[in-house]
Amino acid sequence: MPIHFQQLAAKGNASTLSIDNWVIEAGQSWGIFSSEGDIGSLLGDLICSEIKPVSGNLMIEGCRVAQVSLSEQQRLLEKEIENDDTDFLDRIDQGSSVYKLIFDVCQNDTLTLKLLDELDLEHLKSNGFRVLSTGETRRVMLARALATKPDLLLLDNPFSGLDIAHRASLAAYLESLAQSVQMLITFSREADMPDWIDSVALFSGGSLDNVMDRQSWDQHPIITQIKSQSEKQSEDMMNLIRRHQHSTHFDNPIFELKSGHVEYTDKVIFTDVNWCISKGQHWQVKGPNGCGKSTLLGLIFGDHPQCYSNDIHIFGKKRGSGETIWEIKQHIGMVSSALHLQYRVNCSALDVILSGFYDSIGLYSQPTRNEINLAREWLTILHMGEYEKTAFKQLEYGQQRLLLIARAIVKQPALLILDEPYQGLDYLGRILVKNTLELIAKENLSQLLYVSHYQEDGLASIHHFLEFKYDDTTRCYKGHIGSQ
Structure with a gap:
């Protein structure tokens, strides 16, 4: 079923989102570029029903949605800190294990082990979440999202914090995943836009400025304008x-x-x-x-x-x-x-x-x-x-x-x-x-x-x-x- 934004306005903590008309057809994966403004988390919270539109309509039904963003990561880390049991242990509480964080989402050992293997987390499965590096934490967040078996996956700057090797492996993984899971991927680096993305939505200051095919995006003057x-x-x-x-x-x-x-x-x-x-x-x-x-x-x-x-x-x-x-x-x-x-x-x-x-x-x-x-x-x-x-x-x-x-x-x-x-x-x-x-x-x-x-x-x-x-x-x- 298509996702349809119509005369929509939404408000986050300190930013706004404005979309006059945007239709995402079933099965389409889009790249989303924002020259200025934190669009990824706001758009993700809107589609996941974490927030409601101030006005207008968002039509999306019968679709399991998951998102991966730095804001989501921050919320999970804060939850882990709130559950810190260091005062009751003879060691520093390193947080929930990587295995537990993924398993708790799906309650499926086979799926958990599969995701640990696919996202190069097997060697970290017993490690506490709070002692992971930034890049390791990002991969755990993606595994948790995929453990929900989503139809639509919202990724906000998925390569942020990853080293060169893991960026390359994640790019290949997402390309394969796109065959079965619809994706909306927000980017703040033009070089991170995958080659397999066919359509691009360009936002500026929270407003949807333009939608275009990939060829038009490659020729768009926005990058030169921003650099100036x-x-x-x-x-x-x-x-x-x-x-x-x-x-x-x-x-x-x-x-x-x-x-x-x-x-x-x-x-x-x-x-x-x-x-x-x-x-x-x-x-x-x-x-x-x-x-x-x-x-x-x-x-x-x-x-x-x-x-x-x-x-x-x-x-x-x-x-x-x-x-x-x-x-x-x-x-x-x-x-x-x-x-x-x-x-x-x-x-x-x-x-x-x-x-x-x-x-x-x-x-x-x-x-x-x-x-x-x-x-x-x-x-x-x-x-x-x-x-x-x-x-x-x-x-x-x-x-x-x-x-x-x-x-x-x-x-x-x-x-x-x-x-x-x-x-x-x-x-x-x-x-x-x-x-x-x-x-x-x-x-x-x-x-x-x-x-x-x-x-x-x-x-x-x-x-x-x-x-x-x-x-x-x-x-x-x-x-x-x-x-x-």
């Missing part, structure tokens, strides 16, 4: 950063890790990592999902419990020699999926940016007038001035991520750690942030530590690389230093 818009916005952002530029002196090296090693009760993540970051260097950390990239960054930031069992020097101090964690964090800005999840307080958008001055989750100090004015300038440049008083959790995922990026940059830290910073951003937001990071690195306003699985996200000013590669002898990952 983002360059102007990036320059405005850099002018703001330059006006408030300051520097802090540290002796060489900025950071050093000797024989870095992280292991849990059941396995070693990485070992023998020797890494030194000198003044003025920008680094990219590479490696597959689950190799320990985010764990390594947690050692630097001080959020990982094994940061004190490793030989670490940072900003001229040996970790564990009496320095407070706040003395270290005041020189570091951080963006990561883990931080995004931890930011569960419901302070305003303005306070989120202001919290960057105090390295807090939420705002508990009285900011200065200058800090407030600077935070408001950031909101204006991000086109989020109207959300100044809006609660963080009432904003869409992509808007939240932009605020956390501004929070990390606002104090102009000596070290700026960016772990998959573009996750959840629309096309315009991603290009805007990438351009800005490139300029920050080029002008050495902060030193960057950068993680991204996409080659197109590489920054020209980054010449140093730490890459994790699996070592068969030690049966764990080791770090390899490279430069160009």
Whole structure:
């Protein structure tokens, strides 16, 4: 049965959806591209009846629907945290196992094992959900959706967070799946649009602008237009950063890790990592999902419990020699999926940016007038001035991520750690942030530590690389230093 949108308007927490007339015929799979705005989650919630239209009609009947989105992932992680039993155990609660999360949806052992195998989750089936990497978590969310045996599958940026190998395998898997399951797939990267997609819906600012065949999409000028818009916005952002530029002196090296090693009760993540970051260097950390990239960054930031069992020097101090964690964090800005999840307080958008001055989750100090004015300038440049008083959790995922990026940059830290910073951003937001990071690195306003699985996200000013590669002898990952 066709899906028919007719004079429809819908409203999410901080975004709207407007569709005059759109018919998706039975069996058709569509690519959905949004130049600006978090369309994927809103459209998914609408079709799954999580929200109701404000006006107009959506006709969809007799169809089992499942969705995979970052918002869904965030909701499941928050549920897992609420069920944390660490206080009643003699160990840290790692959350429900991968097997249980899939089995609970379908109550079918055969189907669960099949999905574990098809989505390369077999080796993770006993692992807790809360200790999975971003890419591993994304594959679990897809397995849970498929366990419901949907007729229609809504995928919001399905390749986000996946390493190169898993992006390739997922692309092939989805192409095969499209023979039996109808799909609507939202993309914020034009390169992620599968070749087998025949029709494309183009949204802008929450409104359906155009529908077209694949050939018309390949020739559409929207990408060129957005790049031009983002360059102007990036320059405005850099002018703001330059006006408030300051520097802090540290002796060489900025950071050093000797024989870095992280292991849990059941396995070693990485070992023998020797890494030194000198003044003025920008680094990219590479490696597959689950190799320990985010764990390594947690050692630097001080959020990982094994940061004190490793030989670490940072900003001229040996970790564990009496320095407070706040003395270290005041020189570091951080963006990561883990931080995004931890930011569960419901302070305003303005306070989120202001919290960057105090390295807090939420705002508990009285900011200065200058800090407030600077935070408001950031909101204006991000086109989020109207959300100044809006609660963080009432904003869409992509808007939240932009605020956390501004929070990390606002104090102009000596070290700026960016772990998959573009996750959840629309096309315009991603290009805007990438351009800005490139300029920050080029002008050495902060030193960057950068993680991204996409080659197109590489920054020209980054010449140093730490890459994790699996070592068969030690049966764990080791770090390899490279430069160009």
